[in-house]
Amino acid sequence: MTTSAVSCFxxxxxxxxxxxxxxEFDGAAKxxxxxxxxxxxxxxxxxxxxxxxxxxxxxxxKADAIPAELQQLQSYDHPEILAELAVLQGEFQRIxxxxxxxxxxxxxxxxxxxxxxDTAVKRLQVNSATSRCELIxxxxxxxxxxxxxxxxxLGYQVNPFVADTEEQHFKQEMQDYLKRLAIxxxxxxxxxxxxxxxxxxxxxxxxxxxxxxxRWVSLLLTLPVMAYSALPFTRSAYRALRQRELNMDVPITxxxxxxxxxxxxxxxxxxxxxxxxxxxxxVFLLQVGKFFEFRARKQARDATSNLLKIMPVSAELWxxxxxxxVAARKLQIDDVILVKAGETIPAxxxxxxxxxSVDESMLTGEYQPVKKQPDDFVLAGSNNHDGIxxxxxxxALTESRLGQIIQLQQQTLHQKPALLEKTDKIAxxxxxxxxxxxxxxxxxxxxxxxxxRAFWVTLSVLVATCPCALSLATPTAITCALAxxxxxxxxxxxxxxxxxxxxxxxxxxxxxxxxxxGKFSIEKVVVHDLEYTESELLQLAAHLExxxxxxxxxxxxxxxxxxxxxxxxxxxxxxxVELVVGRGLxxxxxxxxxxxxxxxxxxxxxxxxxxxxVCLTVNDVLAASVTLVDAIRPEIQTLIARxxxxxxxxxxxxxxxxxxxxxxxxxxxxxELHRGCSPEEKVAQINLATQAGETVLMxxxxxxxxxxxxAAHVSVALDSGTDLxxxxxxxxxxxxxxxxxxxxxxxxxxxxxxxxxxxxxxFGYNLVIIPLAVCGFVSPYVAVIGMSTSSLLVVSNSLRLLxx
Amino acid sequence: xxxxxxxxxxxxxxxxxxxxxFFWAVRSKQFDDLDKEGFSILFDEKNTEAKPKAPKNE
Numbered sequence: 001m002t003t004s005a006v007s008c009f010x011x012x013x014x015x016x017x018x019x020x021x022x023x024e025f026d027g028a029a030k031x032x033x034x035x036x037x038x039x040x041x042x043x044x045x046x047x048x049x050x051x052x053x054x055x056x057x058x059x060x061x062k063a064d065a066i067p068a069e070l071q072q073l074q075s076y077d078h079p080e081i082l083a084e085l086a087v088l089q090g091e092f093q094r095i096x097x098x099x100x101x102x103x104x105x106x107x108x109x110x111x112x113x114x115x116x117x118d119t120a121v122k123r124l125q126v127n128s129a130t131s132r133c134e135l136i137x138x139x140x141x142x143x144x145x146x147x148x149x150x151x152x153x154l155g156y157q158v159n160p161f162v163a164d165t166e167e168q169h170f171k172q173e174m175q176d177y178l179k180r181l182a183i184x185x186x187x188x189x190x191x192x193x194x195x196x197x198x199x200x201x202x203x204x205x206x207x208x209x210x211x212x213x214x215r216w217v218s219l220l221l222t223l224p225v226m227a228y229s230a231l232p233f234t235r236s237a238y239r240a241l242r243q244r245e246l247n248m249d250v251p252i253t254x255x256x257x258x259x260x261x262x263x264x265x266x267x268x269x270x271x272x273x274x275x276x277x278x279x280x281x282x283v284f285l286l287q288v289g290k291f292f293e294f295r296a297r298k299q300a301r302d303a304t305s306n307l308l309k310i311m312p313v314s315a316e317l318w319x320x321x322x323x324x325x326v327a328a329r330k331l332q333i334d335d336v337i338l339v340k341a342g343e344t345i346p347a348x349x350x351x352x353x354x355x356x357s358v359d360e361s362m363l364t365g366e367y368q369p370v371k372k373q374p375d376d377f378v379l380a381g382s383n384n385h386d387g388i389x390x391x392x393x394x395x396a397l398t399e400s401r402l403g404q405i406i407q408l409q410q411q412t413l414h415q416k417p418a419l420l421e422k423t424d425k426i427a428x429x430x431x432x433x434x435x436x437x438x439x440x441x442x443x444x445x446x447x448x449x450x451x452x453r454a455f456w457v458t459l460s461v462l463v464a465t466c467p468c469a470l471s472l473a474t475p476t477a478i479t480c481a482l483a484x485x486x487x488x489x490x491x492x493x494x495x496x497x498x499x500x501x502x503x504x505x506x507x508x509x510x511x512x513x514x515x516x517x518g519k520f521s522i523e524k525v526v527v528h529d530l531e532y533t534e535s536e537l538l539q540l541a542a543h544l545e546x547x548x549x550x551x552x553x554x555x556x557x558x559x560x561x562x563x564x565x566x567x568x569x570x571x572x573x574x575x576x577v578e579l580v581v582g583r584g585l586x587x588x589x590x591x592x593x594x595x596x597x598x599x600x601x602x603x604x605x606x607x608x609x610x611x612x613x614v615c616l617t618v619n620d621v622l623a624a625s626v627t628l629v630d631a632i633r634p635e636i637q638t639l640i641a642r643x644x645x646x647x648x649x650x651x652x653x654x655x656x657x658x659x660x661x662x663x664x665x666x667x668x669x670x671x672e673l674h675r676g677c678s679p680e681e682k683v684a685q686i687n688l689a690t691q692a693g694e695t696v697l698m699x700x701x702x703x704x705x706x707x708x709x710x711a712a713h714v715s716v717a718l719d720s721g722t723d724l725x726x727x728x729x730x731x732x733x734x735x736x737x738x739x740x741x742x743x744x745x746x747x748x749x750x751x752x753x754x755x756x757x758x759x760x761x762x763f764g765y766n767l768v769i770i771p772l773a774v775c776g777f778v779s780p781y782v783a784v785i786g787m788s789t790s791s792l793l794v795v796s797n798s799l800r801l802l803x804x
Numbered sequence: 805x806x807x808x809x810x811x812x813x814x815x816x817x818x819x820x821x822x823x824x825x826f827f828w829a830v831r832s833k834q835f836d837d838l839d840k841e842g843f844s845i846l847f848d849e850k851n852t853e854a855k856p857k858a859p860k861n862e
Binding site for chain 2: 105108109126127128130171175178179182183186187190194207210213217221
C-alpha cells in the first residue's frame with residue numbers, strides 16, 4: 001500500500017492516503033491517522049489540555065478505536081471485586097493502576113490534570129517511570145469504571161494492579177541504595193577535604209595536635225561509610241567465602257577493611273599514615289556502579305511486571321439460569337462460567353456451549369485467532385473474540401497455565417545476573433597471589449630484614465596493589481555501556497550478554513511480529529464491479545468490519561468515514577448487521593436509494609472463487625477483493641545490510657509453514673530458512689548452531705520463542721512482543737525499531753575494548769608497583785597516590801563510553 | 805589555627821542536616837519519578853494563567 005509522508009498529529013504514525021481525520025489545534029487543522037487518534041486528540045484539546053502537545057517529548061502511542069476491555073470495566077464496580085483490588089481508607093478507596101501507552105512525562109501530567117477538579121477523586125498520582133498510578137477516590141460518588149473510562153478517552157489503557165510483595169521489596173531496596181550513595185558520597189567529600197589538609201601538612205609541616213585532630217575527624221566520618229554503605233560488599237564477600245569461593249567482592253572487602261583498620265591503628269597509635277579518603281572514595285565509586293546496575297534491573301522489571309494485569313479479575317458465574325459476577329480468584333473446579341464476546345477468559349476450562357474464535361497471542365505469540373468449539377480447551381488470559389461461550393472450569397486461576405507462567409516468571413527474576421565469569425577468574429587468581437605475596441613480604445621483612453618496618457611495608461604492598469583499579473575496570477565499563485545503551489532504547493537485563501555479543505556470528509530471526517509487523521494491512525484492492533469506486537467500497541468495508549473483533553478487521557480501520565457509525569449523519573447507512581462467527585459479516589446497505597444485501601468475509605462465505613483473503617459482494621455479485629499482508633518492518637533492510645558488512649550470518653526460524661515465509665526470506669535476501677518449526681524444533685536448530693561453534697543471538701517476540709531464548713547465547717525481545725517473552729529475554733528493545741540490534745552489538749564491542757584497556761592498565765600498574773613495594777621502596781604515600789591515579793584513569797576511561 | 809576545633813564540628817553539623825533532608829526526601833518518594841517533576845514547571849506556569857479564565861467545577 002502506498003503511503004503519504006504526512007504523519008499523525010497524535011501518534012506520529014504515517015497517515016494513509018485519503019485519510020480525512022482532522023483535529024483543530026491552535027487554529028489549524030491537523031491530520032490524524034485513524035478515528036481512535038482523532039477522538040483522543042479531540043478530547044485532550046477540548047478539555048483545555050493542549051499543553052500536552054506543546055511540551056511532550058515523544059509521540060503518543062496509537063489509540064485504539066474500540067478498546068475491547070472497555071466493556072469489561074463495569075465489572076470492577078462490583079463490590080466483591082472492588083474489595084479484592086482496593087484498600088478502604090475511611091470513606092475513600094485506594095487502588096493502584098497500571099497504565100500502558102505512556103510515552104513521556106507529559107502523559108503523566110495529562111492524566112493528573114484531567115482529574116484535578118474532580119470532586120470524587122481525592123488524589124491521583126502518576127509515576128511516569130513505572131507507568132503506575134495511585135488513585136484515592138470516593139466510590140460512592142463515582143464508580144471506578146467511570147474513572148477508568150475517562151483515562152481511556154485520553155488514549156491510555158488502564159487496569160487495576162495488585163503489586164506483589166516482591167515489588168515492595170524492590171522499592172525498599174531502591175531507597176536503600178539511594179541512602180547508601182548519599183552517605184558514601186557526602187562523606188567522601190568531607191574526608192577528602194580533610195585529607196587535603198593532611199597532604200599539605202605533610203609537606204609544609206603540621207603541628208601534631210592538629211594532625212591528630214584531623215585524623216580523628218576523618219575516622220569519625222569514615223565510620224558510617226564502613227558500617228552502612230559498604231554493607232552490600234561485605235555481605236556478598238561473606239556469602240562467597242562461606243561457599244568456599246572467591247568473588248570480586250572478596251578483595252574489595254579485604255582492601256577496604258585492611259586499609260581502614262591500618263588507618264584506624266595509625267590514628268589511635270599516632271604513627272604511620274591514614275588512608276580514610278581512599279576507603280571512602282573506593283566505596284562510593286563502586287556503589288555508583290552497583291546502583292546503576294540495580295536501576296537497570298528494576299527498570300526491566302517494571303517494564304515487564306505489568307504482566308500481572310493480564311490476570312483476569314472477574315468472572316460471570318452461571319448458576320440456575322442466571323449469571324452472577326464473582327471474583328475470578330474464587331472460581332472452583334466444575335463451576336460453569338459465561339464468557340461474552342471481547343472478554344478475557346478467567347480460568348482454564350472446557351467449552352460447554354457456544355463457538356468462537358479466541359486470541360491466544362498472550363500465551364502463544366500467534367496473532368491468528370484460534371477457532372474453538374464445544375469440548376475444546378480454552379486458556380485463562382486468552383481473549384474471546386466474537387461468540388458467547390459457557391465454559392466449565394477445570395483449573396482454578398492460580399493453577400492455570402497463565403498463573404504458572406507468572407509464578408515461573410517471578411522465580412527467574414530472583415536470579416541476579418551473575419558477574420562476568422572472566423572477572424571472577426581474575427579475582428580468584430589475583431586475590432590468591434596477592435595474599436601469598438603479602439604474607440611472604442611480612443615474613444621476610446620480620447625475620448630477615450627489619451622487624452620494625454615489616455607491618456608498614458606489608459601495608460604499602462596491600463595498599464599499592466589494592467585491587468581498586470582492577471575491580472573497577474570491568475564494572476565501570478559495563479555500567480557506562482549499559483547506561484549508553486539504555487539511552488538508545490536498549491534495556492539489558494543480563495550483563496553477561498555484553499561479553500558474548502562481540503563474538504557474535506549468527507542471528508536467528510523469528511518471522512511473525514519480528515521481521516514483520518505482526519498486524520495486517522491492506523496490500524491490494526481489486527474492484528470487480530465498476531459501478532462502485534474503490535474508496536466507496538473500502539469505506540463500506542470499514543464500517544462493516546467495525547462490528548468484528550477479528551484482527552483482520554483492524555486493517556480496515558483507517559478507512560472509516562469521519563463520523564462514528566452510530567451517528568445519524570454517517571455517509572454509510574447500514575441495517576441488520578449480522579456477524580457469522582469465524583467467517584464474515586452481512587448487512588443491508590443503503591445505496592442509490594435502495595437497500596442492497598452486502599457480504600464481507602472469506603471467499604467461501606461470499607460464495608465466490610477468489611484467492612484474496614477478504615471478499616466483498618453486493619447483491620451476491622463480487623464487488624471487490626482485498627489482499628492483506630503482514631508487512632515487513634521498514635528498517636529491516638538497513639539492519640541486514642549492516643550485519644552482512646560485519647560478516648554475521650542470518651537465518652529465519654518460524655512456526656509459519658506457508659509459502660509466505662519463503663517470500664519474506666527471498667525479499668530480505670536471507671538464504672537460511674527453517675519454516676513450520678515447533679518451539680522444540682526451534683531449540684534444536686539453535687543447539688545445532690551452537691554446537692557448530694557459532695555464537696548465536698535470537699530475536700523473537702512471542703512466548704513460543706522463549707524456549708529458544710535459553711538455548712541461544714543472547715536473546716532479544718521486542719517491546720511489541722508479549723510480556724512473557726520480554727521477561728525471558730536477556731535484552732529488551734524499548735522502541736519498536738530493529739536497527740537498535742546493531743546499536744546493541746556496537747555498544748558491546750566498545751565496552752569490550754574499554755574493559756581490555758582498563759585491565760591492561762591495571763595489571764601493568766600492579767606489575768610495576770608490587771616488586772617496588774615488596775622491596776620497601778614505596779612509601780605509603782606514593783602507594784596511595786598511585787592507587788588513586790590508576791583508579792581515576794580507569795573510571796574516566798570507562799566514562800568515554802557514555803559519549804557517542 | 806585552633807579555630808578549626810569549632811569550624812569543623814559546625815561543618816559536620818551542616819553535613820548532618822543535609823543528609824537528614826536527603827533521607828527525608830528519599831522516604832517521601834521524591835526520587836521515584838525524576839522525569840515528571842522536571843516537566844511540572846513547564847505546565848504549572850500555564851496553569852495559573854488559564855485558571856481565572858475557566859473556573860471549572862468549584
